[in-house]
Amino acid sequence: MAKVSISLDAELVVEVMVLAGVGSPQDAVEAVVRDYIARGHRTETRTESKERGLREIDAKPQEPQG
Secondary structure: OOOOOOOOHHHHHHHHHHHHHOHHHHHHHHHHHHHHHHHHHHHHHHHHHHHHHHHHHHHOOOOOOO
8 A cells, every 4th residue: 555644733633643542643644534534425425315315206207286
C-alpha cells in the first residue's frame, strides 16, 4: 500500500488523539480518515434509498385528477 506524508498542526493532532483515545499521531489521523469515509458511505446509502423510493413513486401510474 502506498504511503503519504503530510504536515499537520500539532494541536489538531493532539486533540484528535485525546478524543479518539489513541496513543500515536498516525493512529489518530487514520481514525479520522476512516470515520470520514464511513460517514460518506452511510450518507450515500441513506440518500440512495430515499432517491429509489422517490423514483418508485414517480414510476407508478397516477390516478386521474379532477
